[in-house]
Amino acid sequence: MAFDRLQIMYEGEPCYDIVYADSFQALSKELEAFALKQRKVCIVTDSNVNKLYAEEVSGIVSKLSLQCDTFVIEAGEEHKNLASIQDLYRFLIEAHYTRADLLIALGGGVIGDMTGYAAATYLRGIDFIQIPTTLLSQVDSSIGGKTGVDFEQYKNMIGAFYMPKLVYSNISVIKDLDDRQFASGFAEVMKSALIKDFDFYVWIMENMYEIDDRDVETLKEMIYRSDVIKKNVVEKDPKEKGERALLNFGHTLGHAIEKASGFQLLHGECVALGCCAASHISYMHQLLTKEEYLEIRDMFVPFHLPITIDNMDTEEILNNVKNDKKNGNGYLKFILLKKIGKAVIDTSVTEDEMRKAVRELLLLEDEL
Numbered sequence: 001m002a003f004d005r006l007q008i009m010y011e012g013e014p015c016y017d018i019v020y021a022d023s024f025q026a027l028s029k030e031l032e033a034f035a036l037k038q039r040k041v042c043i044v045t046d047s048n049v050n051k052l053y054a055e056e057v058s059g060i061v062s063k064l065s066l067q068c069d070t071f072v073i074e075a076g077e078e079h080k081n082l083a084s085i086q087d088l089y090r091f092l093i094e095a096h097y098t099r100a101d102l103l104i105a106l107g108g109g110v111i112g113d114m115t116g117y118a119a120a121t122y123l124r125g126i127d128f129i130q131i132p133t134t135l136l137s138q139v140d141s142s143i144g145g146k147t148g149v150d151f152e153q154y155k156n157m158i159g160a161f162y163m164p165k166l167v168y169s170n171i172s173v174i175k176d177l178d179d180r181q182f183a184s185g186f187a188e189v190m191k192s193a194l195i196k197d198f199d200f201y202v203w204i205m206e207n208m209y210e211i212d213d214r215d216v217e218t219l220k221e222m223i224y225r226s227d228v229i230k231k232n233v234v235e236k237d238p239k240e241k242g243e244r245a246l247l248n249f250g251h252t253l254g255h256a257i258e259k260a261s262g263f264q265l266l267h268g269e270c271v272a273l274g275c276c277a278a279s280h281i282s283y284m285h286q287l288l289t290k291e292e293y294l295e296i297r298d299m300f301v302p303f304h305l306p307i308t309i310d311n312m313d314t315e316e317i318l319n320n321v322k323n324d325k326k327n328g329n330g331y332l333k334f335i336l337l338k339k340i341g342k343a344v345i346d347t348s349v350t351e352d353e354m355r356k357a358v359r360e361l362l363l364l365e366d367e368l
């Protein structure tokens with residue numbers, strides 16, 4: 001199997017393709033279907049990615065389109081807000097972009113989420129394409145149609161479900177990511193294996209060294225297989241009414257730890273910690289054996305992800321869980337593992353169990 005292309009469905013109909021490539025070369029061919037000769041294209045990117053790939057991508061797009069612009073947003077989550085969206089709207093209006101034109105998101109999840117939101121709302125919706133350039137965006141944010149921005153201190157508070165027309169994942173750009181960003185994206189891959197696919201989990205173990213070396217062919221298979229898991233979940237539950245919650249494995253405590261760290265820890269690092277804690281709780285619920293819990297926890301280590309924390313306040317973490325917008329309606333939907341490769345939604349996890357799991361991360365629990 002070549003792992004070259006994956007079709008994403010929406011409400012039973014084919015919606016868009018994810019193309020996996022090892023360069024930007026095949027982009028021209030993929031763009032042929034979009035009749036760009038009559039359309040303007042605005043490439044939206046961030047200040048880091050602009051320096052790395054914007055020239056190459058805009059070189060390809062310029063040859064095919066009526067006009068090609070590049071709009072650069074300062075890199076970083078702190079710019080994922082309505083002010084950046086307003087700047088983009090202003091640029092599109094002044095450059096006379098119409099509903100027939102197209103946006104391309106070239107960057108990580110921040111750029112993908114913002115460009116998708118601008119595309120969903122500009123003139124009530126124009127087409128957009130994603131070219132995700134981080135591991136996290138290739139395995140997570142470019143599938144499932146969630147777009148949006150942060151509002152004041154609230155993450156992803158404003159947004160829309162809006163599908164791209166194409167996702168073009170050039171796997172070779174992953175080589176340029178710094179080690180922490182790579183590990184952080186990988187945490188979501190491991191999460192996907194843990195919730196749905198034992199065989200993929202075994203494959204990850206077997207390919208540990210190739211993954212760590214960022215061998216492009218290995219990464220291509222890894223990203224493809226991870227995307228298949230997310231695809232199957234979001235296709236069954238596109239608007240997050242049930243099954244999609246499984247993707248939140250490791251995220252309830254993960255988000256709370258991310259906040260308690262003052263966002264000094266990366267999202268994926270906190271997801272790894274959250275997965276350890278949720279696996280510990282799964283063990284307390286007698287779903288996993290102690291050996292399985294310990295195996296899952298130790299699996300993150302060779303991938304340079306943390307499994308312990310220090311200098312964090314347990315009660316602050318628990319308070320953050322209570323204040324999380326996703327946990328707002330009275331009871332907590334916690335995701336546990338029945339076994340490796342099978343997650344379940346559980347509404348019976350107590351505060352005390354979470355406290356125990358956090359104390360274990362802090363190495364404060366004496367014994368299991």
Ligand SMILES: NC(=O)c1ccc[n+]([C@@H]2O[C@H](COP(=O)([O-])OP(=O)(O)OC[C@H]3O[C@@H](n4cnc5c(N)ncnc54)[C@H](O)[C@@H]3O)[C@@H](O)[C@H]2O)c1
Nearest residue numbers: 048075108109110111133134136137140141146173176177
């Ligand atoms: N829509 C969804 O379903 C969904 C899912 C998960 C996460 N997200 C969102 O994704 C965002 C995080 O995404 P991210 O981790 O990609 O962050 P990011 O977009 O901020 O990228 C991380 C950093 O890597 C840089 N970068 C990007 N590509 C690079 C490359 N190839 N080489 C070197 N540096 C590169 C960026 O400039 C940035 O500094 C968050 O805002 C989160 O809310 C959305």
Ligand SMILES: [Zn+2]
Nearest residue numbers: 188251267271
């Ligand atoms: Zn996540």
